[in-house]
Amino acid sequence: MTPAAPHRPGSPASPPAVLDRDATAAALDPRRLLEAVATALVAVAAATVSAPPRIAASGPHGLLGTMPAYVPGLGLAAKLVSVFDDPARPGRTAHRGVVALFDETDGRPLALVDAEPLTALRTAAAATAALLALARPDTARIAVIGTGAQADAQLTLLSTVLDAPEGSPAARRRPWPAAAAPSVTVAGRDPDRTRALAERHGVAASASIEAAVREADAVLCCTAAIEPVLTRAWLRPGAHVSSVGGSGGLEVDAATVRDATLFTEWEGAVTSPPPAGAHELQGLAPSRATLLGAVLAGTHPGRHDPHELTLFKSTGHAALDVAAARVIHDAHPRRPDPAA
Structure with missing residues (x-):
């Protein structure tokens, strides 16, 4: 995976890329995704992934879950996903949310992408x-x-x-x-x-x-x-x-x-x-x-x-979400650093 561009301490950070559903899907190259997911699965088996238990806040009509993880070599990310009954499909649920990718060296938010095609x-x-x-x-x-x-x-x-x-x-x-x-x-x-x-x-x-x-x-x-x-x-x-x-x-x-x-x-x-x-x-x-x-x-x-x-x-x-977010970030054109 291509590493994120370095950020100079004290300089204004580039704003994170925000990708809607179509842009997220377009950036998910299947071949790169397959390799990144394999890397994440190997890291899970090697116990080098940091991923706390999933948690969720429940309301009267659905829940909001959160799944953060760190995967060495791929990055740090968290998914927020809502699970609600889907009136258009009785008996089924709709899953909607976002995945945020952060720079693993200084914590800068790098991208916010649609969780549905990513998942x-x-x-x-x-x-x-x-x-x-x-x-x-x-x-x-x-x-x-x-x-x-x-x-x-x-x-x-x-x-x-x-x-x-x-x-x-x-x-x-x-x-x-x-x-x-x-x-x-x-x-x-x-x-x-x-x-x-x-x-x-x-x-x-x-x-x-x-x-x-x-x-x-x-x-x-x-x-x-x-x-x-x-x-x-x-x-x-x-x-x-x-x-x-x-x-x-x-x-x-x-x-x-x-x-x-x-x-x-x-x-x-x-x-x-x-x-x-x-x-x-x-x-x-x-x-x-x-x-x-x-x-x-x-x-x-x-x-x-x-x-x-x-x-x-x-x-x-959650390690798989990190892998997919990394692929999306690497494929999406980066905005120039205003301090460059």
């Missing part, structure tokens, strides 16, 4: 990193379950990896050769939304979630589910599952969790109660889960054999 893309980057680290090298088909913003972000990250030129960092992370890249299928509960999302990304649309899962070697669940969207019986031998949804309930069933080798972003996915921890992992022994960053760092083997079922359960982590 969707950094979450997709984590799920993609897990896919690349844990899926079998002979993976032939990937199923993306969901039709909302998170599924849209996931398809963007997948295309970044599948289309990455040989020799690039993203290509070097692929477990399969470029000539044998897997196909991608989208599945969801709403056929019209499923078709529209598939057409937007140039991938196939499945007739049902069950059909997509049964045919896939890797499944990426990106839903707002409160009950499982897949069952163990649908999964093929040696399948990989990345589950990033289910903040309000279960996204994968108990049998899948029981049979899978588990991977998470942080220990709190198991040890913390929801929503910080995962609904599916409550009551498990912490030793059941391996940190994904340890696999990325090469200190844990990840998948042991081709018949093993692997599950990455994401709950998010």
Whole structure:
């Protein structure tokens, strides 16, 4: 990552960049984001990240949460996010907020960016990193379950990896050769939304979630589910599952969790109660889960054999927000220092 321009003590500081939703999304280069998120995950596993427990203030209609973190080499940032019921989508919630990035050497605010596209893309980057680290090298088909913003972000990250030129960092992370890249299928509960999302990304649309899962070697669940969207019986031998949804309930069933080798972003996915921890992992022994960053760092083997079922359960982590904010800041043109 490009370091921030030095600031001379006593000189007027450049104002922080303020990016709206569109500008934030435009600055999130998927390939750079994937590398930055991998760096953050490795730092979490190495215990070099400073990230206090999430806190939230609750009101009668929703809550406001805050998640600060420091990641060596990436910076210091904090997310403020509100979670309220969404009247336009009964049963679902809207997540809105900002992420502030600060200079880690003198505390200057560097950027204030929209949290919604940042969160969707950094979450997709984590799920993609897990896919690349844990899926079998002979993976032939990937199923993306969901039709909302998170599924849209996931398809963007997948295309970044599948289309990455040989020799690039993203290509070097692929477990399969470029000539044998897997196909991608989208599945969801709403056929019209499923078709529209598939057409937007140039991938196939499945007739049902069950059909997509049964045919896939890797499944990426990106839903707002409160009950499982897949069952163990649908999964093929040696399948990989990345589950990033289910903040309000279960996204994968108990049998899948029981049979899978588990991977998470942080220990709190198991040890913390929801929503910080995962609904599916409550009551498990912490030793059941391996940190994904340890696999990325090469200190844990990840998948042991081709018949093993692997599950990455994401709950998010503030270190990933730092990584994404750093990518945005480095991509956004800086305003000149008035003292220069």
